Amino acid sequence: MKTIIPEGSGFCPGVVSAEKRLFELRKNFNGKIYISGMFIHNKEYEKYLKSLDIVTFEDYDNIINKNNNSIDDSIFVISTHGIDKNIEEKLRERFKVFDLTCPKVKNVQKIIESNQDYFAVITGKEDHPETIGLKSYSLNNIVVSNIEILNEKKFNDSIANKKVLLISQTTAEEYLYINTFNYLENLLNKNIIKELKNFNTICPSIINRENNAIDLLQKLNIKAIVIGDRLSSNSQRLFNKLKKINNDVFFIEKKSDLENILNNIKNDKEIIVVSSSSTPSFIEKEIIDFLAKI
DSSP: OEEEOOTTOSSOHHHHHHHHHHHHHHHHOOSOEEEESOSSSOHHHHHHHHHTTEEEEOOHHHHHOTTOGGGTTOEEEEOTTOOOHHHHHHHHHHSOEEEOOOHHHHHHHHHHHTTTTSEEEEESOTTOHHHHHHHTTOSSEEEEOSGGGGGSHHHHHHHTTSEEEEEEOTTSOHHHHHHHHHHHHHHHHTTSSSEEEEOOOOOHHHHHHHHHHHHHHHHHOOOEEEEOOTTOHHHHHHHHHHHHHOSOEEEESSGGGGGGTHHHHTTOSEEEEEEOTTOOHHHHHHHHHHHHTO
């Protein structure tokens, strides 16, 4: 079977750079390396890092506790999603900290931090690690996780008579940002808010990957496989967008998942395979190599 891969498939530039730096740390440091949450949202990749003594860690109270001497010789790495600013400051008081936050995310943090006199409206997932980190850079903020929130009294009361800064989680849905901007602009025109400053901070590499995959699927009209983890926002989003175009789109996390869809694809001569920005290259390669033998 021939596999056709859309341009931009796989790790985004920010993850590629962070992974390179992480492995350089592993090569030059013999002790345990702790990471703030999952390095990327992929369970298989997390298992891989654990095998290298690179461990996901979220119990910050324990790791910051100066009475915990068992981790004194460790180093701490901030994952690509970023971290709460206050937690980072406490970690730096005790450990050598390496910040591998994606440059795109770091840019959003800086925008928020340099506009402290604005009320920050962040479009994205409330409980996403990136969003949690972004909130910590603002004195006052609210997260718009769905359009319905715009009509809630709590949202409108919180921004009334304020200067508003609109930004987005880098992996959020673009329609959510656009609808929120239009809503806020209407409030500005009605003098309900004093000022509106906006930055579309959605990562272009994610949008480009989706558009390339959509164009290819529409052009070829063949089946497609999305490789990703269900924990990953961009993986789920990519799958849902392609599924709207062609019902013969399948979501898998690893090579063994091919068994569940094999009967649906075994007679096809070619298939589109696209990986999310949080899909490791070794998982993608295993799947493509297997498909080549069908």
